[in-house]
Amino acid sequence: xxxxxxxxxxxxxxxxxxxxxxxxxxxxxxxxxxxxxxxxxxxxxxxxxxxxxxxxxxxxxxxxxxxxxxxxxxxxxxxxxxxxxxxxxxxxxxxxxxxxxxxxxxxxxxxxxxxxxxxxxxxxxxxxxxxxxxxxxxxxxxxxxxxxxxxxxxxxxxxxxxxxxxxxxxxxxxxxxxxxxxxxxxxxxxxxxxxxxxxxxxxxxxxxxxxxxxxxxxxxxxxxxxxxxxxxxxxxxxxxxxxxxxxxxxxxxxxxxxxxxxxxxxxxxxxxxxxxxxxxxxxxxxxxxxxxxxxxxxxxxxxxxxxxxxxxxxxxxxxxxxxxxxxxxxxxxxxxxxxxxxxxxxxxxxxxxxxxxxxxxxxxxxxxxxxxxxxxxxxxxxxxxxxxxxxxxxxxxxxxxxxxxxxxxxxxxxxxxxxxxxxxxxxxxxxxxxxxxxxxxxxxxxxxxxxxxxxxxxxxxxx
Amino acid sequence: xxxxxxxxxxxxxxxxxxxxxxxxxxxxxxxxxxxxxxxxxxxxxxxxxxxxxxxxxxxxxxxxxxxxxxxxxxxxxxxxxxxxxxxxxxxxxxxxxxxxxxxxxxxxxxxxxxxxxxxxxxxxxxxxxxxxxxxxxxxxxxxxxxxxxxxxxxxxxxxxxxxxxxxxxxxxxxxxxxxxxxxxxxxxxxxxxxxxxxxxxxxxxxxxxxxxxxxxxxxxxxxxxxxxxxxxxxxxxxxxxxxxxxxxxxxxxxxxxxxxxxxxxxxxxxxxxxxxxxxxxxxxxxxxxxxxxxxxxxxxxxxxxxxxxxxxxxxxxxxxxxxxxxxxxxxxxxxxxxxxxxxxxxxxxxxxxxxxxxxxxxxxxxxxxxxxxxxxxxxxxxxxxxxxxxxxxxxxxxxxxxxxxxxxxxxxxxxxxxxxxxxxxxxxxxxxxxxxxxxxxxxxxxxxxxxxxxxxxxxxxxx
Numbered sequence: 001x002x003x004x005x006x007x008x009x010x011x012x013x014x015x016x017x018x019x020x021x022x023x024x025x026x027x028x029x030x031x032x033x034x035x036x037x038x039x040x041x042x043x044x045x046x047x048x049x050x051x052x053x054x055x056x057x058x059x060x061x062x063x064x065x066x067x068x069x070x071x072x073x074x075x076x077x078x079x080x081x082x083x084x085x086x087x088x089x090x091x092x093x094x095x096x097x098x099x100x101x102x103x104x105x106x107x108x109x110x111x112x113x114x115x116x117x118x119x120x121x122x123x124x125x126x127x128x129x130x131x132x133x134x135x136x137x138x139x140x141x142x143x144x145x146x147x148x149x150x151x152x153x154x155x156x157x158x159x160x161x162x163x164x165x166x167x168x169x170x171x172x173x174x175x176x177x178x179x180x181x182x183x184x185x186x187x188x189x190x191x192x193x194x195x196x197x198x199x200x201x202x203x204x205x206x207x208x209x210x211x212x213x214x215x216x217x218x219x220x221x222x223x224x225x226x227x228x229x230x231x232x233x234x235x236x237x238x239x240x241x242x243x244x245x246x247x248x249x250x251x252x253x254x255x256x257x258x259x260x261x262x263x264x265x266x267x268x269x270x271x272x273x274x275x276x277x278x279x280x281x282x283x284x285x286x287x288x289x290x291x292x293x294x295x296x297x298x299x300x301x302x303x304x305x306x307x308x309x310x311x312x313x314x315x316x317x318x319x320x321x322x323x324x325x326x327x328x329x330x331x332x333x334x335x336x337x338x339x340x341x342x343x344x345x346x347x348x349x350x351x352x353x354x355x356x357x358x359x360x361x362x363x364x365x366x367x368x369x370x371x372x373x374x375x376x377x378x379x380x381x382x383x384x385x386x387x388x389x390x391x392x393x394x395x396x397x398x399x400x401x402x403x404x405x406x407x408x409x410x411x412x413x414x415x416x417x418x419x420x421x422x423x424x425x426x427x428x429x430x431x432x433x434x435x436x437x438x439x440x441x442x443x444x445x446x447x448x449x450x451x452x453x454x455x456x457x458x459x460x461x462x463x
Numbered sequence: 464x465x466x467x468x469x470x471x472x473x474x475x476x477x478x479x480x481x482x483x484x485x486x487x488x489x490x491x492x493x494x495x496x497x498x499x500x501x502x503x504x505x506x507x508x509x510x511x512x513x514x515x516x517x518x519x520x521x522x523x524x525x526x527x528x529x530x531x532x533x534x535x536x537x538x539x540x541x542x543x544x545x546x547x548x549x550x551x552x553x554x555x556x557x558x559x560x561x562x563x564x565x566x567x568x569x570x571x572x573x574x575x576x577x578x579x580x581x582x583x584x585x586x587x588x589x590x591x592x593x594x595x596x597x598x599x600x601x602x603x604x605x606x607x608x609x610x611x612x613x614x615x616x617x618x619x620x621x622x623x624x625x626x627x628x629x630x631x632x633x634x635x636x637x638x639x640x641x642x643x644x645x646x647x648x649x650x651x652x653x654x655x656x657x658x659x660x661x662x663x664x665x666x667x668x669x670x671x672x673x674x675x676x677x678x679x680x681x682x683x684x685x686x687x688x689x690x691x692x693x694x695x696x697x698x699x700x701x702x703x704x705x706x707x708x709x710x711x712x713x714x715x716x717x718x719x720x721x722x723x724x725x726x727x728x729x730x731x732x733x734x735x736x737x738x739x740x741x742x743x744x745x746x747x748x749x750x751x752x753x754x755x756x757x758x759x760x761x762x763x764x765x766x767x768x769x770x771x772x773x774x775x776x777x778x779x780x781x782x783x784x785x786x787x788x789x790x791x792x793x794x795x796x797x798x799x800x801x802x803x804x805x806x807x808x809x810x811x812x813x814x815x816x817x818x819x820x821x822x823x824x825x826x827x828x829x830x831x832x833x834x835x836x837x838x839x840x841x842x843x844x845x846x847x848x849x850x851x852x853x854x855x856x857x858x859x860x861x862x863x864x865x866x867x868x869x870x871x872x873x874x875x876x877x878x879x880x881x882x883x884x885x886x887x888x889x890x891x892x893x894x895x896x897x898x899x900x901x902x903x904x905x906x907x908x909x910x911x912x913x914x915x916x917x918x919x920x921x922x923x924x925x926x
Contacts, residue, residue, distance in 0.1 A: 106517075226889070
């Protein structure tokens with residue numbers, strides 16, 4: 001009975017959304033935990049960006065190749081008004097990176113510089129290791145224990161179906177160098193913020209504080225972090241470590257956001273913005289982060305082209321999300337006069353997983369459209385979540401200016417096995433999951449773009 | 464009813480084996496699919512060898528460290544007659560390794576030299592890629608298609624619970640260089656023989672034929688192999704590849720097998736040999752391959768020490784299993800006069816998994832002891848397998864001389880995700896699975912070492 005009922009609802013949703021299928025197999029909700037989605041072709045876009053562009057850190061040669069790829073791809077998909085919009089971006093290069101325990105037993109470890117780290121001297125540095133289980137524990141340690149040493153932060157990330165462990169653990173990476181340098185450390189090593197058991201270290205952005213000495217910062221692979229942890233726990237004398245990082249910051253570079261549209265019909269001046277980021281970290285080929293998001297928003301736009309919604313659906317592939325947010329800031333600035341006509345912004349930057357929940361941030365008095373949205377997504381097993389939407393990093397500057405955000409919260413249980421590592425390639429992207437995400441996005445965006453009402457203006461973000 | 468019956472059998476097995484438990488929790492067969500094993504301490508031996516020695520390829524500095532570790536560890540566990548036995552071993556070093564697609568789009572790939580490969584010229588070599596899906600397909604290709612090119616063998620390994628996919632796929636690695644060079648190829652690249660989706664390439668031994676030109680041979684990670692495969696399939700013109708390998712063969716080196724015993728009682732002159740290999744490939748720390756096997760045989764011996772069996776149980780940690788078998792040959796030669804008193808040889812070289820099946824190779828007229836063995840293992844969910852035992856690589860020279868082998872076939876579904884890669888570290892070893900393997904080994908070895916009968920002499924191996 002439940003299956004039959006859901007199929008009826010599903011047909012109603014599809015027809016009320018006026019979303020003719022591109023394929024012979026329209027999405028059918030078959031249970032509250034899953035549904036069969038049509039082949040959206042989304043995996044081919046991930047493979048194309050990963051294979052034909054590859055790594056594309058802001059300011060690198062790959063960054064420029066990615067901008068060209070995005071223009072070419074949007075045009076071939078049939079989007080209108082395809083163009084680039086200039087953005088100034090952070091430019092940082094990795095260079096050589098080596099690390100090893102030198103005593104009590106020599107062991108080479110797998111590590112990678114954190115994004116933005118200063119280098120070591122060319123010959124590297126060597127010092128005794130001291131471990132802290134958390135930033136809080138480090139803050140509580142005496143300067144004497146830390147001074148002149150390399151701090152190892154044994155921050156173990158929790159696996160969670162929605163990736164919630166990341167937010168809990170990531171401050172060890174972003175703030176570790178500041179906390180360690182305050183106590184006089186000469187470098188900081190962080191156990192990779194990830195859920196795998198591999199030798200592939202996870203890079204990611206870190207910060208300095210102008211009032212504190214800038215020290216080199218690197219992530220050990222989770223396997224190597226655990227080895228360092230065990231070696232220290234054996235308590236057989238001082239554990240010394242040698243670190244060499246050749247990374248460097250360069251002057252800001254020129255890059256671009258790439259924009260394309262599904263032009264609206266009778267409300268074309270109003271915009272539903274679909275964002276993802278075009279840049280990637282340099283270790284992998286950016287298939288999950290954010291090739292999957294790029295593919296979700298492009299595939300959603302492609303699906304909508306077959307029957308254009310009332311409002312304009314604008315795809316923005318942002319530059320420099322990973323290590324500077326230059327693209328997000330440039331868009332908000334260039335479109336300041338138009339933001340009042342942005343009725344919603346959504347960002348896909350959570351990999352290939354199906355959608356678990358939907359949440360929003362808008363005017364509470366305009367809840368009617370969110371009620372409709374949630375009810376249309378329910379047959380796909382997508383839960384209504386009344387926590388405020390975060391929006392992605394790129395659309396956060398829009399949220400600060402009152403643009404409502406809608407979050408389609410994705411399943412991320414495996415995402416942080418590969419996030420920001422060399423393993424982020426199409427080999428770890430699940431084509432069927434990606435199709436399920438695209439199907440949900442298509443229903444959601446059509447609902448937002450066709451509605452008689454809107455979400456009002458959003459209150460200032462609380463975080 | 465079944466659970467109750469099994470527990471009764473289990474208690475009988477344990478008491479008939481006179482194997483007092485070292486811990487408060489003796490192994491209890493709780494279902495045909497699994498049982499709770501006591502904490503054997505086996506994981507600590509894996510961690511110690513991995514962390515305190517690490518990579519230990521034959522002839523390398525780690526090889527000598529491993530020999531010292533094994534003597535120290537056997538002595539501290541209480542084994543008797545701990546000593547080394549000299550073995551001459553293959554010595555090969557890796558050196559620099561780099562690979563990249565250079566056109567149509569530049570993409571760096573993750574690869575590693577196969578063990579024994581010759582180097583490229585120091586500046587590397589560059590040539591067009593040509594793909595073959597298998598050795599058979601390569602053999603069928605015209606010389607014109609292959610000559611002057613780099614062959615890519617897209618050999619995709621199948622995941623199987625007992626690791627059976629390895630034997631099906633591995634010839635692409637071992638024989639690829641010969642087959643490609645026969646057609647005039649300048650190098651061969653093999654998709655890693657593994658079941659993962661990562662960037663960690665799998666090394667492993669390869670062969671040359673004295674009648675065929677020796678060409679450089681490397682494994683691409685599975686993810687990179689798939690990328691090369693897709694790039695060729697896009698058919699957008701020649702795909703060129705640049706390969707640099709700095710590996711080299713050195714003269715044979717000195718190493719040693721390490722031997723220790725649980726002395727027998729009234730049949731001490733008869734030997735049950737437990738083998739594992741002490742060497743490892745150089746990319747990881749050899750935790751699964753073969754730290755787990757080393758730990759299984761040492762933990763089994765430790766468990767037997769509490770109540771010595773009638774026959775002598777001899778642990779042999781072999782040198783140079785991975786790339787030469789110098790240790791296995793040296794043992795068979797040094798002990799030639801004693802092999803008639805070797806009543807069984809078992810080798811642990813299949814990772815950390817629990818035991819699925821038991822099989823043997825001996826005199827068919829002596830099946831009584833195997834019947835007993837199989838019946839004592841049945842309560843642990845271990846199936847009788849009437850295929851002939853293979854024995855491990857190190858004990859194969861013993862099999863050729865009539866020593867019966869017993870195989871305790873382990874679960875290997877995940878083993879080939881990590882085999883011969885940088886990811887082979889304690890982070891991927893399952894302590895509870897290892898305990899289950901040790902519990903089964905202990906029952907099996909006690910049965911063989913205490914029996915009134917034996918397995919006779921084995922017929923010559925058929926493979």
